[in-house]
Amino acid sequence: xxxxxxxxxxxxxxxxxxxxxxxxxxxxxxxxxxxxxxxxxxxxxxxxxxxxxxxxxxxxxxxxxxxxxxxxxxxxxxxxxxxxxxxxxxxxxxxxxxxxxxxxxxxxxxxxxxxxxxxxxxxxxxxxxxxxxxxxxxxxxxxxxxxxxxxxxxxxxxxxxxxxxxxxxxxxxxxxxxxxxxxxxxxxxxxxxxxxxxxxxxxxxxxxxxxxxxxxxxxxxxxxxxxxxxxxxxxxxxxxxxxxxxxxxxxxxxxxxxxxxxxxxxxxxxxxxxxxxxxxxxxxxxxxxxxxxxxxxxxxxxxxxxxxxxxxxxxxxxxxxxxxxxxxxxxxxxxx
Amino acid sequence: xxxxxxxxxxxxxxxxxxxxxxxxxxxxxxxxxxxxxxxxxxxxxxxxxxxxxxxxxxxxxxxxxxxxxxxxxxxxxxxxxxxxxxxxxxxxxxxxxxxxxxxxxxxxxxxxxxxxxxxxxxxxxxxxxxxxxxxxxxxxxxxxxxxxxxxxxxxxxxxxxxxxxxxxxxxxxxxxxxxxxxxxxxxxxxxxxxxxxxxxxxxxxxxxxxxxxxxxxxxxxxxxxxxxxxxxxxxxxxxxxxxxxxxxxxxxxxxxxxxxxxxxxxxxxxxxxxxxxxxxxxxxxxxxxxxxxxxxxxxxxxxxxxxxxxxxxxxxxxxxxxxxxx
Ligand SMILES: Cc1ncc(C[n+]2csc(CCOP(=O)(O)OP(=O)(O)O)c2C)c(N)n1
Numbered sequence: 048x049x050x051x052x053x054x055x056x057x058x059x060x061x062x063x064x065x066x067x068x069x070x071x072x073x074x075x076x077x078x079x080x081x082x083x084x085x086x087x088x089x090x091x092x093x094x095x096x097x098x099x100x101x102x103x104x105x106x107x108x109x110x111x112x113x114x115x116x117x118x119x120x121x122x123x124x125x126x127x128x129x130x131x132x133x134x135x136x137x138x139x140x141x142x143x144x145x146x147x148x149x150x151x152x153x154x155x156x157x158x159x160x161x162x163x164x165x166x167x168x169x170x171x172x173x174x175x176x177x178x179x180x181x182x183x184x185x186x187x188x189x190x191x192x193x194x195x196x197x198x199x200x201x202x203x204x205x206x207x208x209x210x211x212x213x214x215x216x217x218x219x220x221x222x223x224x225x226x227x228x229x230x231x232x233x234x235x236x237x238x239x240x241x242x243x244x245x246x247x248x249x250x251x252x253x254x255x256x257x258x259x260x261x262x263x264x265x266x267x268x269x270x271x272x273x274x275x276x277x278x279x280x281x282x283x284x285x286x287x288x289x290x291x292x293x294x295x296x297x298x299x300x301x302x303x304x305x306x307x308x309x310x311x312x313x314x315x316x317x318x319x320x321x322x323x324x325x326x327x328x329x330x331x332x333x334x335x336x337x338x339x340x341x342x343x344x345x346x347x348x349x350x351x352x353x354x355x356x357x358x359x360x361x362x363x364x365x366x367x368x369x370x371x372x373x374x375x376x377x378x379x380x381x382x383x
Numbered sequence: 384x385x386x387x388x389x390x391x392x393x394x395x396x397x398x399x400x401x402x403x404x405x406x407x408x409x410x411x412x413x414x415x416x417x418x419x420x421x422x423x424x425x426x427x428x429x430x431x432x433x434x435x436x437x438x439x440x441x442x443x444x445x446x447x448x449x450x451x452x453x454x455x456x457x458x459x460x461x462x463x464x465x466x467x468x469x470x471x472x473x474x475x476x477x478x479x480x481x482x483x484x485x486x487x488x489x490x491x492x493x494x495x496x497x498x499x500x501x502x503x504x505x506x507x508x509x510x511x512x513x514x515x516x517x518x519x520x521x522x523x524x525x526x527x528x529x530x531x532x533x534x535x536x537x538x539x540x541x542x543x544x545x546x547x548x549x550x551x552x553x554x555x556x557x558x559x560x561x562x563x564x565x566x567x568x569x570x571x572x573x574x575x576x577x578x579x580x581x582x583x584x585x586x587x588x589x590x591x592x593x594x595x596x597x598x599x600x601x602x603x604x605x606x607x608x609x610x611x612x613x614x615x616x617x618x619x620x621x622x623x624x625x626x627x628x629x630x631x632x633x634x635x636x637x638x639x640x641x642x643x644x645x646x647x648x649x650x651x652x653x654x655x656x657x658x659x660x661x662x663x664x665x666x667x668x669x670x671x672x673x674x675x676x677x678x679x680x681x682x683x684x685x686x687x688x689x690x691x692x693x694x695x696x697x698x699x700x701x702x703x704x705x706x707x708x709x
Contacts, residue, residue: 118454163453182446
């Protein structure tokens, strides 16, 4: 049915963060990405992935401050957002591996993972393109009388896309309950932010009257706190907020980079960037025993996810154009 | 019976659907005062919450419609000029159209994109005279090009009710049409079902949009010498291939008249499909704009690139001759 999104939930987000829950999300994303990269190397993933390693605190902190019935849109680097919002890791892994049991029945893959049942309106492979989609969903949700908010993620590269700036304008005019989360990892593929972004990222939002905040994006609790403030604003009808989360991408832009090896950052720089780790930052806030238990649980969960993915059937090629139209309109074959 | 104009038919379709379904809303530039008249009277009836003036931000509001559709609304977007589709193409083709398949059927995007006065309008020149329905057929977005007031009403209603994205082109050349209709008989018209405006036995003329009326005039002129069947597919995607095949069973000869560019246009597709799969006793012909045409400003130049009745007459005589000797 068109227009069906996550069912409304009675449970409000916790007013203060649960340190163990945040740690668990960071750990889940980290291990998920590591296992996914292994599957890429093993040839089980067609095409590769954009790993989110290093940036986990942003997904964990933002989604931690959302209610189950809030919505998100994601990006080409979307695994973390999708997991943090509550998608099943096994079905997510199956999606990446192109299996019929995947979140999108193998039709979306890494860059399009969607789960409308838990409020994920889709990862999006066109830089900046999801910002208006999130804003439209936010507008429609408010018209329907709900106090849902929508978080839309994008990178520093997206702030040079016209559609994002057009969307800032309209979201501000309409006071749409949308939170723009810019994950500034310093690069758009290989181009440094300072070489591509004139002025500042926060300034772009402020020009439209949107309050903007810079947040240390390696700390899940800092991200949580900033998100909670933005959520409160959005729910009370005050409109959008931009959060610029400063972070660092540990790995290549995409797993192909290991083959092409473009030179755009030095090994020293990568080492320095990797020395700040959201796992350690959040892990230090919880009891060592709890940390070890979570680590073990996550490993079991991901062993199961990988097993589920690899044992799942691949979709039947004869169904390759299924789901193109809601009413089952059939496309003519390309050859007779 | 009542005289219904094509414009009024569009207006009536939107109003009727807004009345029937509170999820239907209208997005566009200057839709509140209704500069194109398509949305006339809607704010008064349905309020500003459902008829929204947009900033000049086609990419953003096209994407906003996608998100709103995912959250339960059924937006209709009015674009003031057809060329704006090129700006919004990303959000229609890459986003709205692809979501259903890419999500494995989790969601569909019921947005209608309406382009009143598509194609050549006097003196509007290069960037305002496109008629890009073939592009949407090529990518598989449902696309209707109604020729008459009743079809404009019926196809627009169907588009709004459809759970997929649908583009409705209202050709400039058809906007002034009026017809005597029984308002009680106005009804949704399914996509992919063509209409034979005039039966004939010698040659099938497939005409799209406003060109249906040119084809009917030419058919009338030729009656007595050549018996022309005029077939209007009404939607170019999906296309009524069965209806065309049935027509060619009767006539065996085909001429297509299509106001889109020749290379990779729907006219070429119709010829190719007929040649591959249908009964033809003579090589088919098509009349289109030239390859990659950009309509120049000066009136004579603009007209020189559009399909004409003269060309149609010539093509009909051509297929008749070829059929007779072959
Ligand atoms: C509109 C658009 N242009 C170019 C690309 C190719 N591309 C994919 S990811 C990417 C870099 C994006 O950088 P950023 O937004 O900073 O996100 P990050 O990869 O750093 O997470 C580019 C250029 C694209 N997908 N979409």
